[in-house]
Amino acid sequence: MRELGHPVILCNRQIVLLSNNIRVRVYALRQSVAVMRASLFITCYNDTLYPETGRAVVRLLERLGVEVDFHAQQTCCGQMHANTGFRGEAFSQAKRFVRLYQEAETVVIPSSSCVAMMRDQYPGLFEELGNEELRRQFAALLPRVYELSEFLIDRLGVEDVGAYFPHRVVYHASCHGVRALHLGERPYRLLAKVRGLALATLENVDRCCGFGGTFSVKNAEVSSAMLAVKLQDVIATGAEYCTALDNSCLMHLGGAMHRQYAGMKTIHLAEILASTEDAPAEATL
Amino acid sequence: MNYSHAELDPRKALPFPKAVLPVLRNPQLRKNVAHAIDVIQTKRARLVAEKDDWQELRTAASAIRAHALENLGAYLEQFEERCTAAGGTVHWAADADEARRIILDLLRQEKASEVIKIKTMTSAEIQLNPFLEANGVSAFETDLAEIILQLGGEEPSHIVVPALHVNRSQVREIFARRMGLKNLSDDPKELTNAARTYLRQKFLAIPTAISGANFLIAETGSVAVVESEGNGRMCLTLPRTMITLAGIEKVLPRFQDLEVMLQLLARSATGERMNPYTSLWTGVTAGDGPQSFHVVLLDNERSSILAKAKQRQTLKCIRCAACMNACPVYRQTGGHAYGSVYPGPIGAILTPQLMQMKFAQSLPYASSLCGACYEVCPVKINIPDVLLELRAQVVNQERGRAARYFDPMYVGLRVANLLFAKAWLFHVAQRLGRIGLGLYTRKDGWIHSLPGIGAKWTQTRDLRGLPDESFHEWWAKRGSQPGKEGK
Amino acid sequence: MKAPLQSRQQIPRQRILERIRAATLDCAQDPAMREEAYAALPRAYTRHGQLSAEARLKLMIERLREYDAEVVETTPEALPDAIAAQLAASDKHSFLAPPGTPSEWMVTAAWKISGLEWTIDHGLATAEIEQSEGVVTAASCGIADSGTIVLHHSASEGRRVLSLLPDWHLIILRASQVVETLPEYFARFQQPSGLVTWISGPSATADIEMTRIKGVHGPRFLNVILVRDKS
Numbered sequence A: 001m002r003e004l005g006h007p008v009i010l011c012n013r014q015i016v017l018l019s020n021n022i023r024v025r026v027y028a029l030r031q032s033v034a035v036m037r038a039s040l041f042i043t044c045y046n047d048t049l050y051p052e053t054g055r056a057v058v059r060l061l062e063r064l065g066v067e068v069d070f071h072a073q074q075t076c077c078g079q080m081h082a083n084t085g086f087r088g089e090a091f092s093q094a095k096r097f098v099r100l101y102q103e104a105e106t107v108v109i110p111s112s113s114c115v116a117m118m119r120d121q122y123p124g125l126f127e128e129l130g131n132e133e134l135r136r137q138f139a140a141l142l143p144r145v146y147e148l149s150e151f152l153i154d155r156l157g158v159e160d161v162g163a164y165f166p167h168r169v170v171y172h173a174s175c176h177g178v179r180a181l182h183l184g185e186r187p188y189r190l191l192a193k194v195r196g197l198a199l200a201t202l203e204n205v206d207r208c209c210g211f212g213g214t215f216s217v218k219n220a221e222v223s224s225a226m227l228a229v230k231l232q233d234v235i236a237t238g239a240e241y242c243t244a245l246d247n248s249c250l251m252h253l254g255g256a257m258h259r260q261y262a263g264m265k266t267i268h269l270a271e272i273l274a275s276t277e278d279a280p281a282e283a284t285l
Numbered sequence B: 001m002n003y004s005h006a007e008l009d010p011r012k013a014l015p016f017p018k019a020v021l022p023v024l025r026n027p028q029l030r031k032n033v034a035h036a037i038d039v040i041q042t043k044r045a046r047l048v049a050e051k052d053d054w055q056e057l058r059t060a061a062s063a064i065r066a067h068a069l070e071n072l073g074a075y076l077e078q079f080e081e082r083c084t085a086a087g088g089t090v091h092w093a094a095d096a097d098e099a100r101r102i103i104l105d106l107l108r109q110e111k112a113s114e115v116i117k118i119k120t121m122t123s124a125e126i127q128l129n130p131f132l133e134a135n136g137v138s139a140f141e142t143d144l145a146e147i148i149l150q151l152g153g154e155e156p157s158h159i160v161v162p163a164l165h166v167n168r169s170q171v172r173e174i175f176a177r178r179m180g181l182k183n184l185s186d187d188p189k190e191l192t193n194a195a196r197t198y199l200r201q202k203f204l205a206i207p208t209a210i211s212g213a214n215f216l217i218a219e220t221g222s223v224a225v226v227e228s229e230g231n232g233r234m235c236l237t238l239p240r241t242m243i244t245l246a247g248i249e250k251v252l253p254r255f256q257d258l259e260v261m262l263q264l265l266a267r268s269a270t271g272e273r274m275n276p277y278t279s280l281w282t283g284v285t286a287g288d289g290p291q292s293f294h295v296v297l298l299d300n301e302r303s304s305i306l307a308k309a310k311q312r313q314t315l316k317c318i319r320c321a322a323c324m325n326a327c328p329v330y331r332q333t334g335g336h337a338y339g340s341v342y343p344g345p346i347g348a349i350l351t352p353q354l355m356q357m358k359f360a361q362s363l364p365y366a367s368s369l370c371g372a373c374y375e376v377c378p379v380k381i382n383i384p385d386v387l388l389e390l391r392a393q394v395v396n397q398e399r400g401r402a403a404r405y406f407d408p409m410y411v412g413l414r415v416a417n418l419l420f421a422k423a424w425l426f427h428v429a430q431r432l433g434r435i436g437l438g439l440y441t442r443k444d445g446w447i448h449s450l451p452g453i454g455a456k457w458t459q460t461r462d463l464r465g466l467p468d469e470s471f472h473e474w475w476a477k478r479g480s481q482p483g484k485e486g487k
Numbered sequence C: 001m002k003a004p005l006q007s008r009q010q011i012p013r014q015r016i017l018e019r020i021r022a023a024t025l026d027c028a029q030d031p032a033m034r035e036e037a038y039a040a041l042p043r044a045y046t047r048h049g050q051l052s053a054e055a056r057l058k059l060m061i062e063r064l065r066e067y068d069a070e071v072v073e074t075t076p077e078a079l080p081d082a083i084a085a086q087l088a089a090s091d092k093h094s095f096l097a098p099p100g101t102p103s104e105w106m107v108t109a110a111w112k113i114s115g116l117e118w119t120i121d122h123g124l125a126t127a128e129i130e131q132s133e134g135v136v137t138a139a140s141c142g143i144a145d146s147g148t149i150v151l152h153h154s155a156s157e158g159r160r161v162l163s164l165l166p167d168w169h170l171i172i173l174r175a176s177q178v179v180e181t182l183p184e185y186f187a188r189f190q191q192p193s194g195l196v197t198w199i200s201g202p203s204a205t206a207d208i209e210m211t212r213i214k215g216v217h218g219p220r221f222l223n224v225i226l227v228r229d230k231s
């Protein structure tokens, strides 16, 4: 390491310093400051289909000095069931989530729709099908449940995570991110600090991509029509990568891009934020 | 020539996923709908942005409507009393059939063989026009869009701009054919003039009118109608007899509540600060307007909706159509696919409830749950929440049916639930899935076509094949020491 | 034989009201509680405008002009002349006036414009109203925020049909009648008249491809004289 830059990130335990040649170094300050722990709830579909997103979250958070743990018993938040009308089933998964995580210091979830499921639907489910104790346990847990960008900005207070991603990128503001979680500027603030990244402007940014979970199958044709319209706007940006805080939208958009040889790839925002000169995002390799 | 073949009776309509197919392949129709929606949306966005107190207005409107519904009985009685005192007559109709009969009786008393109408979705809901025709009364719609539909044999596809799926050359064709105007051009101005001339005689000659109501004011017994063209004012002013058909939910406690509703309604509906004409009248006024005035209060399942705490909010609706204008599904499909006079997100929740959940069960699924409807709704109806509630009811109906075991979605979700209950089962399923999907995965690592229900996905989208290692497997190998990323 | 309409009505009425009562049992309120609940409804929206009197009038005029309305300003003294000037410029000859119209307005105009014909509405038949080319009325209120003019259909504002059938409508609005916001209108008129018409621009439609077309059934031409009286 050569000259030191100014410390840009201050977490509980570590200071991240940027040097002049913009290499990122991490210094652990072995002090008495309490260590921030985050329990990663990876979600069922990320676990199965997009493990690289989970790996990126781990790498990113550890780089920021957060101690990450992973509960091997986790499965699903229940969103798919709740949104299709299977309330009882969704309830049993919701209950499972609360049981597993009630002791967690913080829970980080790299999927805005799953966080929205918890915030918007769990209370109703517990009221309807659960008991008072469960409801209380969840109410106590909820403030510690974060979507990834919320965790970075609201909990850690960082915008510059020391990422490097030299590509033209378009951000798809997923419906749940925009209208359920009100993420607002958070993702843009994070993206703005990624070195090398050029952010393209997306027309009709808050318009749904047409995924909608089982909607994409139950109403496959309408879903596809919505996707076609969305994709026009996304492709028109001329970006190389389309990113989001929800792999479900990206699975939808990316599936069409691949089918249409569109020359654009999808990548979860966590992977961009985890990416550095030394360790570029897996999707770019 | 008919530009769309719509069936708006929920009892006979095709399920939504089937009904959309011809629309999705109709470029003209999709272009017409998207164009109209984009124009309204742009205007609405501009006017909402200039209103600093928009959210406060929504909060007030939502509270006023909720309060009115919670005290509906009392406010309706008050409305009835005041309206009657002012010279009006109030009738109560438990269902569509009763409402139609009351109206027909009134028309027979007037010996009316013709009647002029102001656009009312409620009359479409009870299928009033065909009933009147069958009983020898010709009903003439007077709203421009409704004339286009009536003369063209079309069905409404939107609750505020019902003919938005018809473009100018189609309007020209309809008017030329039905009004006998061979040399008509497709200039909207000329078309509008043709309608003006066509209707002027009807307004002056037909002494009986039917209207809907935007609001009933309990405090004063007044009725308010919001419109743009002046056809409403014509119908409210010129005839001898006026019959207003209104859903029981339309009541507002006080006159002053209009200060909230009128600020929200036009901005939400047409992207105007205020619509050109809003009329309020109270019973009959000597020397001014109809001297015989009747209000028909229609229940038609509204009281059942009222009884369900979670669904009650459906009745807060002021029919501004902002939800359908904002809806990405509606933007692709237009209104007819909803198989109801109420399309879009509000239709998706209202129609099945009006049908006691016996018909239109596909409608609660006609949404990607993107939440745009809730965001724009001026009275804050949480449409996604109601959709979920109705979906749960549809699934509960399905649970009792043997046919459920032939529904791959049903079976799939039930099985998934068992897997999610135990992590080890879930993990086994992942491994089996990897093997199973591996059979369909091409060399490039992607799946291009799947059988069964999966084909619904792969008909337009590829799917990346499952990775060799799931996240939890990676984590187990790596251990939880920081800094070891397994790379 | 059918029962008379009135008594047949009683049965569905009771049935519906009972269903409604049963449906709202969870939130049943007695009249006092209802009043209280109503009074407690959140009303954090803007009630009072912030504009100066001058800016308020400017906004009113601006909004009216956005609606393609013709607006001229005048003083109370010059009002009859201003009316005459508007009538003359309209290129129309037969005008209606509500019974409460000040005779000075009519006399001045008749004096200045040859061939001008006034018809005062003392219960004119629709056909007679239909024959007239224009109408002159007063108003009850102007709302600057939305460029709305409110008619309460008093003797000087005329019956509703009067300001509906003629193609040309001239409204005399006084500066003291102009408020900024819609809630200010409602604050001013807490006991509403039985008939109210809120007019925001001339009759219009956008039913054909969202193209705004002026003048479907109501007057196609809306003219306003704003009288600068003392507020």
Ligand code: SF4
Residues within 6 Å of the ligand: B268, B316, B317, B318, B319, B320, B321, B322, B323, B324, B346, B373, B376, B377, B378, B379, B380, B381
């Ligand atoms: S549900 Fe809301 S947005 Fe939709 S029509 Fe009703 S009031 Fe308007």
